[in-house]
Amino acid sequence: ILNVEQSPQSLHVQEGDSTNFTCSFPSSNFYALHWYRWETAKSPEALFVMTLNGDEKKKGRISATLNTKEGYSYLYIKGSQPEDSATYLCAFEFRGSTLGRLYFGRGTQLTVWP
Amino acid sequence: SQTIHQWPATLVQPVGSPLSLECTVEGTSNPNLYWYRQAAGRGLQLLFYSVGIGQISSEVPQNLSASRPQDRQFILSSKKLLLSDSGFYLCAWSIPSGRARDTQYFGPGTRLTVL
Numbered sequence: 001i002l003n004v005e006q007s008p009q010s011l012h013v014q015e016g017d018s019t020n021f022t023c024s025f026p027s028s029n030f031y032a033l034h035w036y037r038w039e040t041a042k043s044p045e046a047l048f049v050m051t052l053n054g055d056e057k058k059k060g061r062i063s064a065t066l067n068t069k070e071g072y073s074y075l076y077i078k079g080s081q082p083e084d085s086a087t088y089l090c091a092f093e094f095r096g097s098t099l100g101r102l103y104f105g106r107g108t109q110l111t112v113w114p
Numbered sequence: 115s116q117t118i119h120q121w122p123a124t125l126v127q128p129v130g131s132p133l134s135l136e137c138t139v140e141g142t143s144n145p146n147l148y149w150y151r152q153a154a155g156r157g158l159q160l161l162f163y164s165v166g167i168g169q170i171s172s173e174v175p176q177n178l179s180a181s182r183p184q185d186r187q188f189i190l191s192s193k194k195l196l197l198s199d200s201g202f203y204l205c206a207w208s209i210p211s212g213r214a215r216d217t218q219y220f221g222p223g224t225r226l227t228v229l
Contacts, residue, residue, distance in 0.1 A: 004157070032215040043118075043220040044158075044204070051215060089158065093215065100146055100208055100216050101173075104158040 002026060004092045006105035013080050014113055020076045021108040023090030027071035032093040034102060035064055035075055039086040047075075047088075080112040116141035120205050120221040127228055133178075133192040135224050137205030140186065145207040147188040148218060149180055153201040164188060165210065200228045 005024040013019050025033065035047040048057040053068040061078045077084055087109045091102035117140045127133060139145055149161040162180035163171040170180050177196060181189045188205055203224045208216040 034217070043222050046217045046219070049215055049217055091158075100148075100210070100218070101160065101163070102218065104150075106155075106157040 002092060002094065002103040004090060004103050004105040006088075006090060006108050008108060009106065010109040010111070012111045012113065015081060017080050017112075018076065018078045019080055019110065020074050021088065021110075023073045023075070023105055025071050025073075025090070025092040025103075026094065027069060029094040029096060030068040030071075030092075031095040031097075033066055033068075033073050034091040034093065035073070036089040036091065037086045038089055038107065044089060075108075077110070080110070082112045082114050085110055085112045116207075116219065118205060118207055118219060118221040120203075120224055122224060123222065124225045125227070127195050127226065129197055129228055130194050133190070133195050133199070133226070135190040135203055135205075135226075137188040137190075137221055138186055139188075139207045142186070142207070142209060144185060144210070146210050146216070147182060148206040148208075149188065149190050150204040150206065150220075151201045152204070153198075158204065162188075162190070195228045197228050200226055202226075 007022050033050045036044040037047055038044040048064050050066040055066040057064050064075045066073045087107040089107045091104045120137050147164045150158045151161055152158050160173045164182045167182055178192050205221040206218040208218045
């Protein structure tokens with residue numbers, strides 16, 4: 001069983017605060033790490049696919065880093081806005097698995113208060 | 115552009131009743147298709163995976179089954195629902211690149227409550 005852990009489980013911040021959360025995954029047989037944003041009443045939306053140790057990806061105010069040797073990825077949101085409120089999911093893909101098989105964490109639920 | 119549809123959006127079914135959830139994808143050919151479930155307090159769990167018509171891989175043994183009668187149609191079924199089948203069911207698709215790392219695109223989901 002592959003364990004993908006996300007922390008914290010939930011987070012409440014004020015508008016304008018910057019925040020970050022963690023995804024931990026097995027460090028062996030790494031192939032890719034995916035980040036998704038899941039807003040209430042919408043479909044999960046892909047944010048990043050990260051493949052190389054030291055990768056840093058950015059999309060607007062959201063960025064992510066990857067450390068495959070120690071098995072973690074951080075997602076950062078700079079200057080949080082109410083529209084950033086969502087559950088952020090990470091999913092691990094390991095080398096040798098069924099092509100495209102993703103193992104999801106339980107997510108971090110972010111609430112941004114105006 | 116590609117779109118993915120799922121129906122119904124919500125469903126309340128008694129224990130022991132049958133189930134059929136449908137997913138269709140438009141705007142792409144020969145996609146990989148996936149069924150996921152999110153049970154209360156748990157992460158997204160892959161249930162079934164398909165790389166082509168009639169080709170289904172099951173990830174978790176359960177009383178559910180899946181079929182892919184057409185290239186862009188994926189159906190999740192059960193002959194007799196259990197209470198533990200309650201959850202949020204998501205269909206997803208990806209364009210197979212042959213080297214994985216493919217982004218998966220999700221449908222709007224079906225909320226199933228088994229009473």
